[in-house]
Amino acid sequence: MGPREVERSAMTQTTPEAPARRQRAQVKVRTLRTDRWWLVPLVTFLGLSSFLVYGVWAIIDTSNFVEPYIAPFAAPCLTTQEVCEGARLFGWAPVGDWYALPPGLLILGLPGGFRLTCYYYRKSYYRSFWLSPAACAVQEPHGKYTGETRFPLIIQNIHRYFFYFAVVIGAILTYDAVLAVVHKPLGLGSWILVLNAVLILGYTFGCHSCRHITAGRLNHFSRHPLRYRAWTFVSKLNAKHQPLAWASMFSVMGADLYVRLVAKGIIAFPYA
Amino acid sequence: MSYKAKFKVWRGEGGEGRLEDFTVEVNEGEVVLDIIHRLQATQAPDLAVRWNCKAGKCGSCSMEINGKPRLGCMTRMSTFSEDETITVTPMRTFPVIKDLVNDVSYNYQKAREVPSFTPPADVRPGEFRMKQVDVERSQEFRKCIECFMCNNICHVIRDHEENKPNFSGPRFLMRIAELDMHPYDVADRQETAQEEHGLGYCNITKCCTEVCPEHIKITDNALIPMKERVVDRKYDPLVWLGNKIFKRSS
Numbered sequence A: 001m002g003p004r005e006v007e008r009s010a011m012t013q014t015t016p017e018a019p020a021r022r023q024r025a026q027v028k029v030r031t032l033r034t035d036r037w038w039l040v041p042l043v044t045f046l047g048l049s050s051f052l053v054y055g056v057w058a059i060i061d062t063s064n065f066v067e068p069y070i071a072p073f074a075a076p077c078l079t080t081q082e083v084c085e086g087a088r089l090f091g092w093a094p095v096g097d098w099y100a101l102p103p104g105l106l107i108l109g110l111p112g113g114f115r116l117t118c119y120y121y122r123k124s125y126y127r128s129f130w131l132s133p134a135a136c137a138v139q140e141p142h143g144k145y146t147g148e149t150r151f152p153l154i155i156q157n158i159h160r161y162f163f164y165f166a167v168v169i170g171a172i173l174t175y176d177a178v179l180a181v182v183h184k185p186l187g188l189g190s191w192i193l194v195l196n197a198v199l200i201l202g203y204t205f206g207c208h209s210c211r212h213i214t215a216g217r218l219n220h221f222s223r224h225p226l227r228y229r230a231w232t233f234v235s236k237l238n239a240k241h242q243p244l245a246w247a248s249m250f251s252v253m254g255a256d257l258y259v260r261l262v263a264k265g266i267i268a269f270p271y272a
Numbered sequence B: 001m002s003y004k005a006k007f008k009v010w011r012g013e014g015g016e017g018r019l020e021d022f023t024v025e026v027n028e029g030e031v032v033l034d035i036i037h038r039l040q041a042t043q044a045p046d047l048a049v050r051w052n053c054k055a056g057k058c059g060s061c062s063m064e065i066n067g068k069p070r071l072g073c074m075t076r077m078s079t080f081s082e083d084e085t086i087t088v089t090p091m092r093t094f095p096v097i098k099d100l101v102n103d104v105s106y107n108y109q110k111a112r113e114v115p116s117f118t119p120p121a122d123v124r125p126g127e128f129r130m131k132q133v134d135v136e137r138s139q140e141f142r143k144c145i146e147c148f149m150c151n152n153i154c155h156v157i158r159d160h161e162e163n164k165p166n167f168s169g170p171r172f173l174m175r176i177a178e179l180d181m182h183p184y185d186v187a188d189r190q191e192t193a194q195e196e197h198g199l200g201y202c203n204i205t206k207c208c209t210e211v212c213p214e215h216i217k218i219t220d221n222a223l224i225p226m227k228e229r230v231v232d233r234k235y236d237p238l239v240w241l242g243n244k245i246f247k248r249s250s
């Protein structure tokens, strides 16, 4: 027993003799908070919903390419469909003619799953959609609660596999952005894609699973100096994971919309 | 500069009680605990409140002020406007003894259930060799003053009394993470964190981090890393396979 434990057991020896107390203070309201605690969940709800709505539209919309820009939601296009002629990676189309649904459906499950199982997004939608809890010290409306202990939420534990795919997707978006800059260094779209790629990479490498894989799982940092350095870097990004989650979510929507508007000819100026 | 502030303080024994109204003098520089003491001295001599250090270091004066868990001794009156009514109640998650004093024995019970530091049998005291970077992570968790506000705000037990037997609360899940990250601890913490201490109940909504008066990043630095370690142990087929192969070849 360490000194702390000794201290603790001495402290607690008195409790068995004390009368059993089971009653909490009866406070009959859901919360006594007086601030605007509902504001953050409300804004979060609207922000995440707008992303979902935009995502559905982007999957259906077909103007996803205009030389040299590829809309991030469509990259890489894996089908032989004409609509994504330019959005293929090295002209590669592993999915054949039989596939007739929107091409975006094939790829969006991966970044979508990455965000859906992300520790930060989990927090944000548990709070804003499921109200569990909507805000701290605000009683949740559900009678029973088992958290992530059982199906379906126990599946959140596969997050790291989405992280592996997310690294690949981050690399593809970076490649697309670099190509755009090479082909059109003065195009506003090129730099929008670059900014988006940077934010996406910042978000991806700040992932808690990434932090765990680099060195979080080790107990002896000093025996693994390189991994420890990587962990220190990832930890810095990780501390900014929430702002990066929002920034990269809006940048990917913004960049995607921009490319589509250029492709549709709605945005048209020499350096577009 | 002093003014009269309106207070509502929960008074009662056991669970029975109500909010009582007070109008009380407030002077510049005072904290909520000072006002509670003034009430004791002037209007409510039997008002029960627990406190010790008045310096935010003993963790005794946890209470809920305007619905939020706070240390009474660290909550300045200047954070409220003069016409605001300030509501003070005991912590909601634990039984109440009298007025603002909670019975926090749930926490001591949970503390006892975490096996203490377990070094390898063949390392004798004096033979431990660790570098600063090896213990840095756990040092953050040692800043804990055991105010139990994190366990109090955690909705897993705050809103669901029935989860108490299965959930140790952020304070003790963090203690488990501290020991699991310790270079010389050999006890199995990962399996028990999930199966006995209820790590899976935590949905990482971070209220514990929001209330911690020591600003410990409980969720980011203890609970999520611990969840990832549990994934290694229980849910990741690749790690499982890797461990098998590695053990066989070594």
Ligand code: SF4
Pocket (backbone or CB within 6 Å): B150, B153, B154, B155, B156, B169, B170, B201, B202, B203, B204, B205, B206, B207, B208, B209, B219, B223
């Ligand atoms: S992050 Fe987890 S442990 Fe902390 S308050 Fe929320 S549910 Fe409870």
Ligand code: SF4
Pocket (backbone or CB within 6 Å): B059, B143, B144, B145, B146, B147, B148, B149, B150, B151, B171, B208, B211, B212, B213, B214, B215, B216, B218
């Ligand atoms: S972790 Fe923070 S909130 Fe929880 S008991 Fe310790 S000091 Fe209090």
Ligand code: FES
Pocket (backbone or CB within 6 Å): A114, A117, A118, A119, A120, A121, A159, A163, A203, A204, A206, A207, A208, A209, A210, A241
């Ligand atoms: S991407 Fe957010 S935690 Fe992994």
Ligand code: FES
Pocket (backbone or CB within 6 Å): B051, B052, B053, B054, B055, B056, B057, B058, B059, B060, B061, B062, B071, B072, B073, B074
């Ligand atoms: S009296 Fe010690 S923390 Fe407030």
